[in-house]
Amino acid sequence: MDRTPGGSFPNKYSPFSQFCLNSLSPLQQSLQSPSQAMDLDSPFVSQQNHAQPFLQLFDNSQAIPAKTCVCKCRKTFCLKLYCDCFARGEYCGGCGCMECKNLPEFENERREAKTFVLDRNPEAFRRSEVQVPIVGCNCRRSGCLKKYCECYANGKSCNSSCRCDGCLNAKQM
DNA sequence: GAGTTTGAAACT
DNA sequence: CAGTTTCAAACTC
Structure with a gap:
């Protein structure tokens, strides 16, 4: 084919x-x-x-x-x-x-x-899979406010599992 | 549309 | 496990 x-x-x-x-x-x-x-x-x-x-x-x-x-x-x-x-x-x-x-x-x-x-x-x-939560991002430069950030791209706030630098995505600890 | 930036995935 | 490289998507111009 x-x-x-x-x-x-x-x-x-x-x-x-x-x-x-x-x-x-x-x-x-x-x-x-x-x-x-x-x-x-x-x-x-x-x-x-x-x-x-x-x-x-x-x-x-x-x-x-x-x-x-x-x-x-x-x-x-x-x-x-x-x-x-x-x-x-x-x-x-x-x-x-x-x-x-x-x-x-x-x-x-x-x-x-x-x-x-x-x-x-x-x-x-x-x-x-749809219901599986995002593990957490490791962003360094995007501030987690661009779609490079897995959390942001999925409409989620970053959380304690993330290891991001300079996070501006409403990190919830 | 081309080039750059970014962070995950892959590799060492 | 950590550092580096590769990759494709997101982004900018």
Whole structure:
């Protein structure tokens, strides 16, 4: 299957084909057990509003991905936590990334990468789940008032878990 | 749009 | 564990 470097399908496919291709669900059926499937797949898998990538039908000019994230990774093949999609457990699709391997056809590489990440930090993917609290930021220069700050970006005040310098984000001790 | 800044992730 | 490097997003111009 040929795709653009960004992981989406080229325009030679009809809008309907693009819709179908980009709507491919995760390969849960290739996994051995439900628990494994849950672990290896998106943390949003149980959420009703989890949206897989899609393109609007019959109107390419209006094609807006409905994913919760869009990355532009260039060097990491979208297989490291730098990649927002990978970190959220989502496949890329409609992103601006290059040489993307966070796609169903690279499921083996994707799984290896995920295993590697989990080896380093078993909680790595749990942080992307909705109800899991932010651990705390380490900002030094942004005053925790820009979206570089994980707390600020999520609309939260910094707290005692943060190790930020010069925090202006209503630190609650 | 290009270049800079930033802090998390990754590496040593 | 600490320091450094790499990375991609946020930001500025």
